[in-house]
Amino acid sequence: MDNKLTQLEHKIHYRFQDRSLLKQAMIHSSYANERQMPKQACNERLEFLGDAVLELVSSEFLFTEHPKMPEGELTKTRASMVCEPSLAFCARELNLGAYLLLGKGEDATGGRQRDSVTSDAMEALIGAIYLDGGFANAKEFIHRFVLSDLEHRKLFFDSKTILQEIVQAHFEDPVFYQLTGEEGPDHNKSFQVAVYIGQEMWGTGKGRTKKAAEQEAAYQSILMLHQKNIK
The missing domain is CATH 1.10.1520.10 (Ribonuclease III domain)
Structure with a gap:
């Protein structure tokens, strides 16, 4: 120790x-x-x-x-x-x-x-x-x-809302979350989620709940969009 x-x-x-x-x-x-x-x-x-x-x-x-x-x-x-x-x-x-x-x-x-x-x-x-x-x-x-780095954290915590706003402003297709996998026993399960805008996948996330996995996936999607100067 x-x-x-x-x-x-x-x-x-x-x-x-x-x-x-x-x-x-x-x-x-x-x-x-x-x-x-x-x-x-x-x-x-x-x-x-x-x-x-x-x-x-x-x-x-x-x-x-x-x-x-x-x-x-x-x-x-x-x-x-x-x-x-x-x-x-x-x-x-x-x-x-x-x-x-x-x-x-x-x-x-x-x-x-x-x-x-x-x-x-x-x-x-x-x-x-x-x-x-x-x-x-x-x-x-x-x-x-x-x-x-409070701005960074705000981006993470509000990621689903922020992603929704970006998509509405810049895309015709809607955003949706798809569960792509689960692993572990019921008492210690983790979920994998992918985020799509239309047919294109923009980010993935993993979490102990589906909500947490979606949040992480939305955050990764925002970072990808920012790299392409879409904000």
């Missing part, structure tokens, strides 16, 4: 003074329960702390970046930036699921790819960095891995 934690430190550009905090951030409750560890040994308390730090940093970021945005819009924007799918997206970019300590059942049913699990681990990691290195280091991590 020590080698994996070192790998993770390199990825996040932060070296822990207290390595036990990083390890705790990676301990899911299922792992702690399976090994009859104390309840507080899992990452849930760190997640609680990291959530608060993340809310403060993202609030400050929006307040500074958008001086004319009203309070209601600030609240709505912040919620979309730090919601479960958004944090899970950030966790995937770090491949955070690979470093988690999960119970055998949770691992067998795809916990390493489950948004609820990886988003919680992302918040726990923020909490661990805050305790280990203070607010400035936690803020730097959040700016680097959560608040960066």
Whole structure:
């Protein structure tokens, strides 16, 4: 486990003074329960702390970046930036699921790819960095891995809507999604989807649900369309 934690430190550009905090951030409750560890040994308390730090940093970021945005819009924007799918997206970019300590059942049913699990681990990691290195280091991590490239993430989360708008503006044929495959047992299934505009395929996607696969396929299609200067 020590080698994996070192790998993770390199990825996040932060070296822990207290390595036990990083390890705790990676301990899911299922792992702690399976090994009859104390309840507080899992990452849930760190997640609680990291959530608060993340809310403060993202609030400050929006307040500074958008001086004319009203309070209601600030609240709505912040919620979309730090919601479960958004944090899970950030966790995937770090491949955070690979470093988690999960119970055998949770691992067998795809916990390493489950948004609820990886988003919680992302918040726990923020909490661990805050305790280990203070607010400035936690803020730097959040700016680097959560608040960066927001336009890119918005494109991903709104991909089906954005693709629909592009197709309506530039094509006569409609867009449609076709399920091209399924694999895995019922408790850990993944789906493959292709996106067509008329008869032409523009992108493919894979996900734990059909909706997630469609979202990924739409996103890949948008990137292809952008390469051809169709926006």
